[in-house]
Amino acid sequence: MGKLHTIEELADRLHSMSIHLLRLVRAQDAAAGIGPARLSALSVIVFGGPVSLNDLARAEQVRPPTMSRIVDALEAEGLARRRTNQSDRRALLIEATPQGATMLKQGRKRRVKFLAAHLRRLSGAELKQIEAAVRAVQKAMMK
Amino acid sequence: MGKLHTIEELADRLHSMSIHLLRLVRAQDAAAGIGPARLSALSVIVFGGPVSLNDLARAEQVRPPTMSRIVDALEAEGLARRRTNQSDRRALLIEATPQGATMLKQGRKRRVKFLAAHLRRLSGAELKQIEAAVRAVQKAMMK
């Protein structure tokens, strides 16, 4: 297992790491009673304030029809609501309900605790590296 | 956006990053004409030799019916084939065809090149951080 010599090798490892990480927490997602797409969108709504559907779709890297249906589900479950934007009546303002904010915290708790339990095996220095890497990868993925 | 104060917050961001990263490369999978589940299973078959369906399902952390359908698709596309195990005729031996091995390499290459193109926007220092973080996360995830 040598050093990483090329960006391609790093990309491959990063990809593989992501697959394994998501498999690891899949069971926790299922137990949380809310699917990953809904949870992830809800997270954006809770922390990112009211957003339009298009912005939310872009933030989640899915197409608007996909996001429209995710918001349908969140609304049906009472976790978010659509308001019409008075200054542009085509657009929406999607916002979380109090229950949505609560559910987000509860839903994430299992998975995050589970993942965090794994991360706790690492040193403070390693955790700082991960923090920096997460920021860097997110930057690299921005359009 | 302040610092990350808790391991739970870091775990959540890491999770979110992984979701977004896999969404980003999904488009490449689609262009390659093979979905992520099929590509990942094919990878196990190509490198892990003939395997039973249950073993394959376990390796991929999905249930047998899910894997059965993935193998159906791989077989229909001529990428893998089922053989019956003569010493236990309930079980299968699933193996890759030559086309399957070729497809795997091409699909993986495409994906990796795409991701690498994004990573190339980053500085050498950021890439080193990611490299260190990938190692750390993989260490944390080891059983």
Add this chain to the structure above:
DNA sequence: AAATATATTTAGCAAGGCTAATTACAAGGC
């Protein structure tokens, strides 16, 4: 006023996850 552009939804399709139940074969107990 009409044409064009934008935001969202609707309709319909595919992939990939699950559980419950079925089928085929294997292994042990009487």
Add this chain to the structure above:
DNA sequence: GCCTTGTAATTAGCCTTGCTAAATATATTT
């Protein structure tokens, strides 16, 4: 040797979440 129990895979049927194409409503531009 049969009969029960166990195991491997499949089938049936459901759900979520991704997509594109087309429809609807509102803004904007000409």
